[in-house]
Amino acid sequence: MNLFNNDISTNLLPADGVVNYFGKIMSDAEALIFFNRLFSTIEWRNDEAVIYGKHYVTKRKVAWYGDKPFSYSYSNTTKEALPWTEELQSLKTLAEKLSGETYNSCLLNLYHTGEEGMAWHSDGEKTLKKHGAIASFSFGAERKFAFKHKKTAETISLLLEHGSLLIMKGATQDYWLHRLPPTTKVKRPRINLTFRTIVGQ
Numbered sequence: 001m002n003l004f005n006n007d008i009s010t011n012l013l014p015a016d017g018v019v020n021y022f023g024k025i026m027s028d029a030e031a032l033i034f035f036n037r038l039f040s041t042i043e044w045r046n047d048e049a050v051i052y053g054k055h056y057v058t059k060r061k062v063a064w065y066g067d068k069p070f071s072y073s074y075s076n077t078t079k080e081a082l083p084w085t086e087e088l089q090s091l092k093t094l095a096e097k098l099s100g101e102t103y104n105s106c107l108l109n110l111y112h113t114g115e116e117g118m119a120w121h122s123d124g125e126k127t128l129k130k131h132g133a134i135a136s137f138s139f140g141a142e143r144k145f146a147f148k149h150k151k152t153a154e155t156i157s158l159l160l161e162h163g164s165l166l167i168m169k170g171a172t173q174d175y176w177l178h179r180l181p182p183t184t185k186v187k188r189p190r191i192n193l194t195f196r197t198i199v200g201q
């Protein structure tokens with residue numbers, strides 16, 4: 001368990017990838033402004049999934065934005081990226097400055113309460129740049145986030161704070177799963193943004 005690591009130069013993973021937690025990169029007041037603007041201006045939609053032929057609509061809401069109308073396909077649905085909003089453009093610039101990487105798209109998640117989460121997965125889709133960085137911003141309720149090694153099952157956890165930035169890069173998606181565990185303790189909403197790089201479209 002590594003709940004309070006705040007040194008950006010520290011790799012939270014012991015091997016097979018790089019995860020840097022920058023901690024809070026803005027004031028709580030500034031982060032609240034981002035939360036409110038994102039909550040009201042993003043075109044939030046319920047996420048859909050087809051699992052064993054059954055159609056599910058999640059409570060969690062999602063949105064997909066980018067430089068171009070990139071398509072993003074998963075669970076038998078395809079979404080086209082919407083053009084950047086002012087807030088997304090400024091957060092993309094901030095992520096690029098702090099991480100020294102570039103991004104061309106962003107997947108957003110809105111978790112209304114702690115009971116909504118995201119199951120173990122890795123973001124290694126073929127449409128994403130191989131070993132490209134993923135920059136993850138958190139706004140609103142603080143939530144636990146966890147990594148699990150695909151072979152050894154070693155687990156690393158941390159807290160994602162209001163107004164914080166986490167970077168995943170290198171071979172992370174090849175070797176590690178990550179998840180946002182559900183919890184009954186958190187009653188407030190959280191917004192997550194993951195800036196990514198789509199290739200070949």
Ligand SMILES: O=C(O)CCC(=O)C(=O)O
Pocket residue numbers: 107109118123136145160178180192194
């Ligand atoms: O909500 C989070 O912090 C993680 C979201 C995530 O892993 C994803 O969108 O791929």
Ligand SMILES: [Fe+2]
Pocket residue numbers: 121122123178
């Ligand atoms: Fe992910």
